[in-house]
Amino acid sequence: MRAYSPLAMSKNSFGSQATLKVGADAYTIYRLDAVYKKHPEAQKLPFSLKILLENLLRTEDGVSVDQDDISAVATWDAKAEPSQEIAFTPSRVLLQDFTGVPAVVDLAAMRDAMKRMGGDPKKINPLQPVELVIDHSVQVDEFGSKAAFAKNAELEFERNQERYRFLKWGQQGFRNFKAVPPDTGIVHQVNLEYLARVIMTAPQNGTNLAYLDTVVGTDSHTTMINGVGVLGWGVGGIEAEAAMLGQPVSMLLPHVIGVRLSGKLKEGATATDLVLTVTQMLRKRGVVGKFVEFFGKGLAGLPLADRATIANMAPEYGATCGIFPIDAETIRYLRFTGRSDAQLALVESYAKEQGIWADENTPEAVYTDVLELDLSTVEPSLAGPARPQDRVALGGVKKSYTDAYETYKARPKAAKKSVMTDTSVAADKEVDNGSVVIAAITSCTNTSNPSVLMAAGLLAKKAVEKGLTTKPWVKPSLGPGSKVVTEYLEKAGLIEPLEKLNFYVVGYGCTTCIGNSGPLPAPISKAIDERDLYVVSVLSGNRNFEGRVHAEVRGNYLASPPLVVAYAIAGRADLDLTTEPLGTGKDGQPVFLKDIWPSQKEVADAVEKSVAPEMFKNVYSDVYAGDAQWQSLVVPEGDLFAWEDKSTYVKHPPYFEGMGKEPAALTPITGARVLAVLGDSITTDHISPAGSIKADTPAGKYLLAHGVKKEDFNSLGSRRGNHEVMVRGTFANVRLRNQLAPGTEGGFTKHMPSNDVMSIFDASVKYAEEKTPLFVIAGKEYGSGSSRDWAAKGPKLLGVRAVLAESYERIHRSNLVGMGILPLQFKAGDNAAALGLTGEEIFDVDGLAALLDSGFSGGREVTVKAKAADGSTKEFRATVRIDTPQEILYYKHGGILPYVLRQLLAQP
Structure with a gap:
């Protein structure tokens, strides 16, 4: 195995190595135009593929990357259909703490395994820069007061000290690893405003190497960095760990879809409305596994913050990335956010020298397909109530909610509970179906964008002046992406009106969008439970899948920050805000949304007057220092x-137990039982442990048995460093519907052949005792959503050997292979229903080992046999979704991490 590094010497087959002078400095670069001499057609490659071209030129070693690649x-x-595999070497790796903690846990366990097997533990070290931002642990416990931020930060530190000590040890124990302490900002905003280099430099053989900044991250919204022309995307924690250890990302050269932008946004439309429009448009086109690139005359008037907003939601429209070019707007933003003059000069000089600088004279690249979007057609919108691609024009939200409610009412229900008699929930109206109970300005999507945040503040100011207030059953919150946001809102005089509407700062991190919305007030929660209410959240995030935002909230709408404020005032989702009033003003007259909506000029003026480069420089001047609590943490050396x-947060994982220096022969999958039969659009939120922990669940029972009080449970996400908790929370989403256990909702299944209904975890324990391998059967888009490694690790620990689905989301399929789980795909037209599968059968998979040994030279299909209780057998063909030769190696070794460990162990 080659120890990959962005600094590795290239074989330079194309004679591309050259010198770039920027002022008094000289840099070694690998020139793209050296390739054009032999392949002139490469000049018309999309920008994103030119980035890959530079990457391969620089890392050519004749083995993993050769001249033919x-x-x-x-x-x-x-x-052409993608078929060419390449080895992409990211320049750096980005982590957030929910996904970062298990990544660092695994590296620490690999060091232990390396020592046990006679190797040098110090070989387990990141070879590329790795930066982790602690941003996913803060919860909205407190809200509606100035004390909210301090109280939530205090609770966060109390709950997470074990994890934070571990991360601080990692910062000291591993080379090339840095951690941004808690209460600083959201990982993607910190990346955009501070960490991104656009062009990186490093010493190499007595010279300085300049090369393109590329990144993979353990959060699917790593794509946000595409807004500044940095190629990056989300990968599973498993794949990120391999990248940290020098393994390239094995990938197929993708299709690239171009989106030609024209026109400009009209009055009333925001960047959020634009990204929801793009998401719907690209989902309809179908861009899963593809690169998306934005170009055209419309770019000139599109601020970088708006570009980053669009890039952020690439996972929602299904693309690997959604990238924008390096141009004058990139330089303006880098200067605005406090980058040095030397860095600005390097970025501009490098981009122009390499021919990747975009301006009005740039010829159009060749794309797989080109879509058109006139920005002037974008209208105020929301998306929901359960998927980010389901855009609804503002005037259609009332019908959208009503339709969803009617569908919900039509579902079979359990016996009705008694109607709540306590009417103290609200002063003037009790919470009811359609009530907005959470209104959150949250998440990286929008809180990095000054225009939409200023719009929220201006709308709040106008609302307060009219005498409007938020409804008493609404839980409002403001979770800025960085402290810069608070500074410019204060300078603009907009913090006070937001606070008057109860939008107090609750923390600097990813809160409501990942389910850290905290508990609802007890009377609200009681009303929802006793009356089985269909209530709603409105949030400025990027995810609104079932059960994600809050277990008690069934409908979730994504919206721009000003619309979040508007719905907090209205208090209901079953209103048409284009025709119905938000409320009654202090003069007794109805107030409509149009009466308080700020104009584009008002927003632009506020941004111009209140946002300054000095704010970014001040906030990020000591970003790694942390507060007094962080500095006082004592960690082992x-x-x-x-x-x-005794730790219930960080536990030694079992992945390397009993591991030999050579992989064992593949064992066939025979006699497998089905753990779950699932429908379409099963997301990683349905699979991976996330959200709060209930005392009566397997995870809750484990914590109680280990002396943890219920009030100290914290969230499942915060306990990702403890596999015992996480395996008990896998497939435990309260909205999961397993067709094997009809009439249930949540993590239940039917154990076969006993026919006993029990928790999925308890069933897995029984199956393990019986030495029975497990299957999961699913529909389309299995594993969509966040790039959560535990959506693969959890099933692995439950005993799942294979998943059989109609289709997969890119990252999750890769993660399954990375954990040694076999992803099988139904043939077109087949699914469980069409084949008459109930999930009560016994399954065998024939021909897998021979297929893998042949490198798929004989095709990619295996035979699956399903034997029913009456002895009848169905046979059908399924496609093996191990997509690259490198993935064959990972699977044979039992996953990426055992493969990497064995390779490092074999090195002298």
């Missing part, structure tokens, strides 16, 4: 982590 990129066929036996 470079030529394959240069001669890319825009229309040494190359090996001192695991704490």
Whole structure:
């Protein structure tokens, strides 16, 4: 195995190595135009593929990357089905703490395994820069007061000290690893405003190497960095760990879809409305596994913050990335956010020298397909109530909610509970179906965008002046993406009106969008439970899947920050805000949304007057220092982590137990039972442990048995470093509907052949005792949503050997292979229903080992046999979704991490 590094010397087959002078400085670069001499058609490659071309030129070693790989990129066929595998080496790795903690846990466990197997533990070290931002642990426990931020920060630190000590040890114990302490900002905003280099530099053989900044991250919204022309996307924690250890990301050269932008946004439309429109448009086109690139005359008037908003939601429209070019707007933003003059000069000089600088004279690239979007057609919108691609024009939200409610009412229900008699929930109206109970300005999507945040503040100011207030059953919150946001809102005089509407700062992190919305007030929660209410959240995030925002909230709408404020005032989702009033003003007259909506000029003036580069410089001047609590953390020293036996947050994982120096032969999958039969659009939120922990669940019972009080449970996400908790929370989403256990909702299944209905975890324990391998059967888009490693790790620990689905989301399919789980795909037209599968059958998979040994030379299909209780057998063909030769190796080794560990162990 080659120890990959962005600094590795290239074989330079194309003679591309050259010198770039920027002022008094000289840099070694790998010139793209050296390839054009042999392959002139490469000049018309999309920007994103030119980034890959530079990556391969620089990392050419004749083994993992050779001259033919470079030529394959240069001669890319825009229309051909992707088949060319390349080894992409990201320049750096980005982590957030929910996904970062288990990544660092695994590295620490790999060090232990390396020592046990006679190797050097110090070989387990990041080879690329790795930056982790602690941003996913803050919860909205407190709200509606100035004390909210301090109280939530205090609770966050109390709950997470074990995790934070571990991360601080990692910062000291691993080379090339840095951690941004809690209460600083959201990972993607910190990346955009501070961490991104656009062009990176590093010493190499006595010179300085300049190369393109590329990144993979353990959060699917890593794509936000595409807004500044940095190619990056989300990967599973497993894949990120391999990248940290020098393994390239194995990928197929993708299709690239171009989106030609024209016109400009009209009055009333925001960047949020634009990204929801793009999401709907691209989902309809179908861009899963593809790159998306934005270009055209409309770029000139599109601020970088708006570009980043669009790039952020690439996972929602299904693309690997949604990238924008490097141009004058990129430089303006880098200057605005406090980057040095030397860095600005390097970025501009490098981009122009390499021919990747975009302006009005840039010729159009060749794309697989080109879509058109006139920005002037964008209208105020929301998306929901359960998927980010389901855009609804503002005037259609009332019908959208009503339709969803009617569908919900039509579902079979359990016996009705008694109607709540306590009417103290609200002063003038009790919470009811359609009530907005959560209104959150949250998430990286919008809180990095000054225009929509200023619009929210201006709308709040006008609302307060009219005498409007938020409804008493609404839980409002403001979770800025960085402290810069608070500074410019204060300078603009808009914090006070937001606070008058109860939008107090609750924390600097990813809160409501990932389910850290905290508890609803007890009377509200009681009303929802006793009356089985269909209530709603409105949030400025990027995810609104079932059960994600809050377990008690069934409908979730994504909206721009000003619309979040508007719905907090209205208090209901079953209103048409284009024709019905938000409320009654202090003069007794109805107030409509149009009466308080700020104009584009008002927003632009506020941004111009109140946002300054000095704010970014001040906030990020000591970003790694942390507050007094972080600085006071005492952590153990040494190359090996001192695991704490009593810890319920950080536990030594079992992935390397009993591992030999060579992989064992593949064991066939025979006699498998089905753990779950699931429908379409099963997201990683349905699979991966997330949200709050209930005392009567397997995870809750485990914590109680280990002396943890219910009030100290914290969230499942915060306990991702403890596999015992996480495996008990896998497939435990309260909205999961397993067709094997009809009439249930949540993590239940039917154990076969006993026919006993029990929790999925308890069933997995029984199956393990019986030495029975497990299957999961699913529909389309299995594993869509966040790039959560535990959506693959959890099933692995439950005993799942294979998943059989109609289709997969890109990252999750890769993660399954990375954990040694076999992803199988139904043939077109087949599914469980069409084949008459109930999930009560016994399954065998024939021919897998021979297929893998042949490198798929004989095709990619295996035979699946399903034997029913009456002895009858169905046979059908399924496609093996191990997509690259490198993934074959990972699967044979039992996953990426055992493969990497064995390769490092074999190195002298």
